[in-house]
Amino acid sequence: MVEPSRILLIDDDVELASLMEDFFTGHGYALKAAYDGPSGLHEALSGAYDLVLLDVMMPGYDGFEVLRRLREQSRMPVIMLTARTESQSRILGLEAGADDYLPKPFEPLELLARIHAVLRRMRPDEPARAIVLDISGVRLDPNARRVSHLGEDVEMTTVEYDILEALMRSAGRPVSRDELMQRLYQREATPFDRSIDVHISHLRKKFGSRASLIRTVRGSGYQFVIERTTVDH
Known part of the structure; x- marks a missing residue:
């Protein structure tokens, strides 16, 4: 039971x-x-x-x-x-x-x-989605729900982790605020709802000088940037 x-x-x-x-x-x-x-x-x-x-x-x-x-x-x-x-x-x-x-x-x-x-x-991801993502020096492990940046662990809240996962799974293309709201909350974004924007701001701060990894695409949403790094994996 x-x-x-x-x-x-x-x-x-x-x-x-x-x-x-x-x-x-x-x-x-x-x-x-x-x-x-x-x-x-x-x-x-x-x-x-x-x-x-x-x-x-x-x-x-x-x-x-x-x-x-x-x-x-x-x-x-x-x-x-x-x-x-x-x-x-x-x-x-x-x-x-x-x-x-x-x-x-x-x-x-x-x-x-x-x-x-x-x-x-x-809840744990289904096996098809449990693949570890490693993009632009950011490593995201869906099995452990852990994130590291340039080899250092990054503490995140539940919603910050989920936003980052959504962006990284679509790395290189914009993800709209509506998509993020539906994924996280199963509701549409409203003009005065700043929740996604606040969480995005938190995520950027956690990447320090590489905050630009999460780019605002005017009229489209947010995009996780694919870039080359000097980190050895």
Whole structure:
């Protein structure tokens, strides 16, 4: 029997947590709630969960501080829950390492779809896609979900890894924002959704002086550049 995916909700809204626990249990998930930042961070670092749902405004640490501390030790997927009008909070959450965000109030089924999309990306690739990619000095191993650049390991969040894999599998040609959104989140990009752009910015920073490996192609999307390197493989 397959065990249900384990979700941790960090939110000080006790009533919301109770409703979500009932909803997710009915859809085959196991959800546990923590009601403040410190206890939520402790739970998240326990290794007992597959994904974290993280509110912004909480006692103790706010959501950004929880995420910052979590990212120091874990790449566990995180979906941030933000107030609908707090566009800056969404951007800050993505910049801090969130995999996705959903504005409050939200439809439970939409949240369920977001969770499903994130967890689906965490499953092992099928054998046909498990080939190690080694392009322009960047090595990506789908079996271990590890990335190295010029021989040095590069730490990445789940969504950063998945964007890089999509770009490297199409190296030399542009991949549109819509393609990336569909691959990562199973939804279309909207004019005001900056999530892909924020994650691309993070990826470029991780390649340091070789940030130009990921090129913006105006009107087309993003392209992983194929170039010759002096690295011996």
